[in-house]
C-alpha cells in the first residue's frame with residue numbers, strides 16, 4: 605500500500621504486544637512505522653514480519669556504528685528482511701558508510717534506503733562541547749551530511765532545523781529524515797532541536813519521525829489525523 609504521508613510513527617514500546625496493538629490502530633496509507641532499539645531488543649526480527657503483514661513500510665532505526673565489515677553485513681541483513689529504510693551513524697566514517705552502501709548495491713534489486721545519522725536531535729551545543737566537538741550542531745550536521753552523501757548514503761537523519769541548509773547544499777533528492785517533531789504545545793521531552801510538522805515540511809524535510817506526541821497521546825489516531833490534515837494529506 606503506498607503511503608501518502610511523510611509521518612513515520614516511532615513504535616517505542618517495551619513489548620511486542622503494545623507495538624502491534626498500536627500498529628493495528630494505524631493505517632499504512634496514513635503513516636510509516638519505525639522500529640527502534642527498545643522494540644527490536646524486546647521483540648527481535650519477528651516484529652518486522654508482523655508489521656510487514658499489516659502492510660507497513662518499516663524504518664529499522666538501529667543506528668549501526670561499528671567496523672565497516674560488521675555494519676555492512678548488518679545493513680545487508682536488514683535489506684534482505686525487506687525494510688524500507690535502515691540507518692548507520694555517520695560518525696562511523698567514510699569506509700564504514702561506503703562498505704554499507706556497496707553491500708546493498710550487490711543485492712539483487714535492492715530497494716532499501718540507507719541513511720546516516722548526523723547529530724542526534726537530543727543534543728545541543730553543550731553536548732557537542734562535552735564530547736570534544738568544537739562546532740555548532742548546524743556546522744557539525746553540515747559536515748557529516750556532506751560526508752554521508754559522498755560516501756553513498758541516500759540521505760541523513762538530522763533535525764528539521766538543519767533541513768533548509770541541507771536541502772540547499774546537497775539537493776532536494778538527498779533524503780532528510782527528521783525526528784524531534786513536536787506539534788505546537790506538545791511536550792519537548794529530551795529533544796533539543798525541535799520543529800512543528802508544518803515547519804519541518806516547509807524547511808525541506810522528506811520524512812517526519814514522531815513518537816511520544818502520537819504514542820503517548822490520549823487519542824493517538826486523532827493526533828496523527830490532525831497532523832496529516834495540517835500537512836494537506838487526505839484521509
Ligand SMILES: O=c1ccn([C@@H]2O[C@H](COP(=O)(O)O)[C@@H](O)[C@H]2O)c(=O)[nH]1
Nearest residue numbers: 614640723724725783784813814815816
Ligand atoms: O537524532 C535522532 C535519531 C533518532 N531519533 C529517534 O526518533 C524517535 C523520536 O521519538 P519522540 O518520542 O518523538 O521524541 C525515537 O525513537 C528516537 O530514538 C531521535 O529522536 N533523534
